[in-house]
Amino acid sequence: MLKSYFNVAIRIFQRDTLYSTINILGLVVGLVVCVLVILYGRHELSYDKWLPNSGSIYRYEVSLGNPGQELVHNSTSHHVVRGLLSDSFEQIPSIVRVIETPLIIEAPDKRRIPYTARFVDPNFFEVFDLPLLSGDKSSALANNNSLLISEAVADLLFGNQNPVGQTLNANNMRNTDNDFRIKRSAKNPLMERDYVVSGVFRDIPSNSHLAFDIIAPFVDGDGFARYYGNWFFQQDRVYTYLKLDSVADEKEISSQLAAFVDKFIPPPKGYPDLKASDLHQPKLVNLHDIHYDATGLNSIKSPGDIRRLYAAIGIAVLILIIASINFVNLTVAKSTLRSKEVAVRKILGASKRQLIVQFLSETMFFAFFSLFITVVCLELIVPVFNNFAGITVAFEPFSDPNLATALVLLTLSMGLLGGLYPAFIVSRYRPGKTLQTEQSSMARGSKTLRAGLVVVQFSIAVTLGLIAVTFYQQNDFIEATPLGFSPKNKLIIDNINEPAFIEYRDVIAREIRRLPGVKAATLSEKIPTDNFRVGSGGNASIVGDPSKILPGGIGLSVDHHFLQAYDIPLVAGRYFSEEFAQDQYRPPVDPTIATPLVSVIWSETRARRVGFKNASDAIGKYLEKSGSSAPYAVVIGIVADVKYRSLHKQVQPQSYFVSPYIFDKLTLAYESEDVLPDVLKGVEQIWQRYTPERPLTYEFLDSVIKNKYETEKKQGQLIALSAGLAILVACIGLFAISVLVSELRSQEIVIRRVFGASTPSLIKLLVTQFSIPIVIANLISWPLGYYFMRQYLDEYAHRIDLSIYVFLGVSLITLIIGWGTIASHILKMVNLKPANILRHD
16 A cells, blocks of 8 residues: 555655756755754864863863953963862872963974874873874873874874884973073973873874874973963963862862962952952863863963854754744645545545555655755755854764664654645535535645745845845945054064074064065064953053053063054054153062063053043053052054954953063065065074075964954855755745745636736736745744844954845845746736636536
């Protein structure tokens, strides 16, 4: 019996190819989008869960600030934390630090390759049970010269050779001692060392925040020890992880962290009502939550946004709903044209149960055939999707029981939804009445259902269209928003605050400035796009006016050329100049003598936040810290605000000072793309002359800024594509409905023509019929679209204004698309020949 039902389904497919193709296409689109989002969501929500006992691992993070200022959350912590936590809490069986440090590895073929290494405590494997392909975990980090490398690094450096036991020379390009007296003339163990490969670990998957390539142990006397007991030195990229036995231990430790801080850190001076824990707030973040919940500065890997993941899942569900509605709508509409078939089958003895099974088997045939096409499409699309999204997910339905189950359940659900109406409604048709009128009495009864489903489809499609337009406009706005500096034609060289480089960086910068085509070369602590810590004003105020307190903001160390090189406009006063010794910070020779006065330059926002109505009024004002008897700085200039941070955030007050001890970036500004090849050649020659042991690596600032918003741009493109697919599927359904309605209303149309109805009046009648559901859908989608657009834009401090023209434009486009979809059938219907339609009546 079932075989005959499927044979009927195949004959229906062959007889009505247009209807069948439309039905299958809608399901395929819905299933493909849904599966892609399932793969993406599973990847995102599985971060770090591949590690054994990952649920028992926590990272110690801290929020820091000064009295009266916003606390700044940091993913990093202090060296001293490890020992004090271990001594204070017996519930912590293992605790380990991880420090990020750049290394230059000399390969066996003499290539010098830069890597980011992780220096760890020897008990690293007690916390992180990384799978080793070779080597012994118990001894892999036992020696000071041990080195663990990833599978990818091993393949690159050694090819098919066994790397274990091989020697690699590594240059530590960021020695944490930061002792400027270290010279490059002799091989210094703090900078350069021969390591022996003690093991190879499996490549860290993309769904992990760890991103390790090379692991090395801390070394006695490596420069870290000087900070072990220092609470007030927060080394960049120091992460503290601990492993606990139970969730109860985590809750108990977390409840005591404030007391732990107050025990070891003295309260802030001059604020008797404050405790240390008010300004130094630690917390434990579970490894599973780091990717989405840990949004502090200095994250190892850019954190995700759970709201955007939920948005992607929601959009996929909506598209699947549209596809399902489309399938149901077409099935219902088509079933009403099979009333004669049902009547004849009943007369020949078919039971209601047999008719129900027949209709359900037919819809299941279409659903599972769509699933087959979906699997084929996904095999082709998933690699492209991985490349676009920058992740690695695998579509393996035959070896992944969870995915296979989800696919089958989705398909079964859509098959049931499509078959329920004809199975239980059409099977109730009365043969006598149906054959007497040559159509089902229920044919018109399904019109309200069809119209309602079209309304739901287009409501979803128009809402997605509104969101997509908003994403596009906001991304366009971001790209066009002036940043307060010029990112064009800027080349950035990183990590110049290294013992191997400090001795020569000023000379290199001067020689680069002399190259033809170079406009400027400047040294600075950070550049735009870096993570800026927003700190306080250091409890400082204006001399003679203690009510004017310095607000929190960004403090940036630059050289004398930075502001001009970045084309940051001067509003009042003057730029830094090498002609004034006061413009550069100079540490006191005698520690008993106060630090010499230093010049600072403020941004307009900082001057206003201090309390000056006119920014220029701040020129010449002296700054003093609370409890100090002498000023420490003087304001010599005011410059325009710069949008250093993401456009999600408001512009922060900024101050600039010259302190060469913390320079870490070199920016080269060149005239045009035409001179770039010669400039790069000249820079390479200078680089090799002074630092031959370090490969020249650089990036372009405009590309860095573009990449900063690339994820959001891709998300906007995905939403735009989703909206397009939603509208496409809805229009496919509308097209198919118009074909079926033309069959149902053909007699009505020709009778109207016989009684004198004109072609324009008939077109108006039919267009109105199809337009009403679309208009209703637009009215429903406007408040929904406004709500979601407002939620999205509220994430940005710098954003577009919502316009009524967006709503009107999207609505008009959907109407035009709808009219265009059914235009050919409307014209066909109004030009029907009465004789051909009424000859059987």
